[in-house]
Structures are given as structure tokens and as C-alpha cells.
Amino acid sequence: MTKKVKKIAVITSGGDSPGMNAAIRSVVRACAYYRAECVGVYRGYQGMIESDFVTLTARSVNNIINKGGTILRSARSKDFRTKEGRKKAYENLKEQNVDGLIVIGGDGSFTGGVVFNKEYGFPIIGIPGTIDNDIFGTSHTLGYDTALNTAVEAIDKIRDTASSHNRLFFVEVMGRDAGFIALNAGVGAGAEEILIPEEDLGLERMLESLQKSRRSGKSSSIVVVAEGDRSGKNVYELAQYVEDNMPEYEVRVSVLGHMQRGGSPSCFDRVLASRLGVKAVELMLDGTTNVMVGLKDNKVAATNLEKAIKGQSSINSELLRVSDIMTT
Known part of the structure; x- marks a missing residue:
């Protein structure tokens, strides 16, 4: 039987993108709505290893929906690529009584999450945050x-x-x-x-x-x-x-x-972040793990995290054709 999730951690990892703060806000407020605790982890996976946690409440994320960057900051962690580093991160999460992790980032961040899930069975949900829009399973990534x-x-x-x-x-x-x-x-x-x-x-x-x-x-x-x-x-x-x-x-x-x-996120990115954050929390509380939430046909849907990493996002062939015609 799946353990009931009572406390969720959220991190931002890899390159920052506009809309990450809006996603953090959405995760925190969705947790508050469903009466789950939420903690933020500074500096992504490195912060997990160094136990750099902060309690987040609905009021602590006031006035961040319009801000670029990420209040939790971001870092690339060489230590998390080692078994010793991941073991330390797991121990710190358990010490904080964290039951699940929401990762806001790109394919590199998701890859780390998949490995962590396989080693420790720790629930992971991904929210795609990268301006490149190169994640499979969503028409738009945060910041694009x-x-x-x-x-x-x-x-x-x-x-x-x-x-x-x-x-x-x-x-x-x-x-x-x-x-x-x-x-x-x-x-x-x-x-x-x-x-x-x-x-x-x-x-x-x-x-x-x-x-x-x-x-x-x-x-x-x-x-x-x-x-x-x-x-x-x-x-x-x-x-x-x-x-x-x-x-x-x-x-x-x-x-x-x-x-x-950089810069203040567009209305589209703010709304998208809000939708994805809520869905990520709901899936986590329902016992779902190892998926990414994304936008498909303007509906929020879940994609297997490994598929999101390995899948190929194809360029719009019609837009290529339009481009050729427009240069006439």
C-alpha cells in the first residue's frame, strides 16, 4: 500500500527560466489547500545534500508570481551524480520527514530524479522549466x-x-x-x-x-x-x-x-506554471510517481519521466514551410 504523502519538497534545478517562481508559488499554495506541508530546497540537488531546507507557507510565496529567476536559486550538483551524494540527500529528506519531491527543471534535472527514484523508491514529479522548449510530453515548457x-x-x-x-x-x-x-x-x-x-x-x-x-x-x-x-x-x-x-x-x-x-514571466507562463504546480501536487498526493506534468492540446497531462527525457520533441514542419514562403 502506498504511504500517504504528508510533506512535499520542491526544488528548482539546472538553468533558470521565467515562470519558475510562479510554479513554486503554485506548488506551495496547492499543498496548503490540501493540508500538506511544503518545504523548499535551496540550490537544487546540492541543497538536498547540504540540508538547505526552508519551510514554505501560502504567505511566504506572496508577490513572486511576477518575478523572473527562482527564489530557491539553482545549481548544478556534481555530488548528486555520485551514490554517496544521493545517499546523503535521501537521508536529509527522511530526516525532514519529506515524503515526495517535485523537481522544476529540464531533462538533466529529470534524469537525476529518475536515478534517485530507482535507487530509493522516492516519489518524484517533474515540472518542465526550460526556455528551450525541448522536453517531450508538453507543447510548452515554463519560460519558453x-x-x-x-x-x-x-x-x-x-x-x-x-x-x-x-x-x-x-x-x-x-x-x-x-x-x-x-x-x-x-x-x-x-x-x-x-x-x-x-x-x-x-x-x-x-x-x-x-x-x-x-x-x-x-x-x-x-x-x-x-x-x-x-x-x-x-x-x-x-x-x-x-x-x-x-x-x-x-x-x-x-x-x-x-x-x-531573465525578466518577468509572460501571462501565459504564469498561468501555465499555476496549472502545472497544482497538478503536480495532486498527482503526488494521489500516490503517482516518476511522471512529468505538461501541456497537451491545452490540457494538463502526465508523461512518464523517462519518456519525457528520452522522447524527441520535433520541430514544427508547417512553420518551416511558412518560414520558406515568408522569405520570398
Whole structure:
């Protein structure tokens, strides 16, 4: 018979993303609603090893739904990758009388949770928090919508400068292994070319597209590049390649970097975090473990945690087609 869950711990792990605080708030208030205790763990798995716990109540999470980052802070833990580290984390959780753990993070954080569950049978529920949107089992991860809006706003401003000076701008956005931000931001901002990890479009095609734009009368252009683009060149090498082959263009590079991970979360991310946090607590209290809560067809649904890690989130082929048409 499954042990009744009376006390739940929540951590944020890996890279921060807008909406994590909203998810923490949702978990804490759902616990309060269902009369379960809730503790926060500072610095993710490392905090579990070092027993860095704090009691969280409904009032202790006031006024955080609008804040970026994470009040529990985040860290990558080398110690948790060892059996000794995980054993210490388990002992600390049991000492605190914690019955289950909710992990807000990405695939690396979920991988740690799966290993911990297998070794100790400790209940784990995952909430996907990463701006890359590369977790299987959900159409949106926490922070993705906010990061996307941040990128589009920045590209819009860069276009003003590009138009004023007849320049070509390469704008690099985050997405080492996934091109969701680049593709959607590129289409949304009207980029002339979009380079993503999922598609190797080739440098010659990029040149042809830019030359076509030039012939059609465009005096400035924007190329959006995911940091994991498969061309084999980084954004500065791409810029140099164009300069070498199209000297008529004055080329500039803008790397948006970590500004995409910061800032106040969008309304969408706040609502999503609230929905996922409540569902995570409800599943935990019902005795469910080793699943991730996500959004499918605008409904909150659970996906096996290992499947969420190993599954492949595919890029939207229709949006790729739209992108090709829009660059005409």
C-alpha cells in the first residue's frame, strides 16, 4: 500500500527560466489547500545534500508570481551524480520527514530524479522549466513563451538599426540542441533567414536567399541563428562568410545570450506554471510517481519521466514551410 504523502519538497534545478517562481508559488499554495506541508530546497540537488531546507507557507510565496529567476536559486550538483551524494540527500529528506519531491527543471534535472527514484523508491514529479522548449510530453515548457517574446522584441529593435544603416544583422538566440526559439522568433520578427540545429540548410542556400532579398530591393536583412546551428560555424564565422562573399553588405552580429532567460514571466507562463504546480501536487498526493506534468492540446497531462527525457520533441514542419514562403 502506498504511504500517504504528508510533506512535499520542491526544488528548482539546472538553468533558470521565467515562470519558475510562479510554479513554486503554485506548488506551495496547492499543498496548503490540501493540508500538506511544503518545504523548499535551496540550490537544487546540492541543497538536498547540504540540508538547505526552508519551510514554505501560502504567505511566504506572496508577490513572486511576477518575478523572473527562482527564489530557491539553482545549481548544478556534481555530488548528486555520485551514490554517496544521493545517499546523503535521501537521508536529509527522511530526516525532514519529506515524503515526495517535485523537481522544476529540464531533462538533466529529470534524469537525476529518475536515478534517485530507482535507487530509493522516492516519489518524484517533474515540472518542465526550460526556455528551450525541448522536453517531450508538453507543447510548452515554463519560460519558453517569455523567452520567445524577449527575443522578438530584441530583434524588432535590431531591425530598426539595420534599416537605418543598410546593414545585415546576424542575431544569435539560445537553443544549443533545439531551434524552437529561433524558428518562432524568426517567423514572428520577419527574419530573412533562420538557421536551426534540426535543419542543415547549407551556407550556399543562405547566400542565395540574401542575394535574392538584395535583388528584390531590400537594403537590410536579419538572419536569426540558434546557437546550435548545424552549419558547423559559429555566428561570427557565419558573418565573416557573408562579408567575404557579399562585400556589399555591412554585417553586424548581436548575441542575445542570457537576457532571454531573465525578466518577468509572460501571462501565459504564469498561468501555465499555476496549472502545472497544482497538478503536480495532486498527482503526488494521489500516490503517482516518476511522471512529468505538461501541456497537451491545452490540457494538463502526465508523461512518464523517462519518456519525457528520452522522447524527441520535433520541430514544427508547417512553420518551416511558412518560414520558406515568408522569405520570398
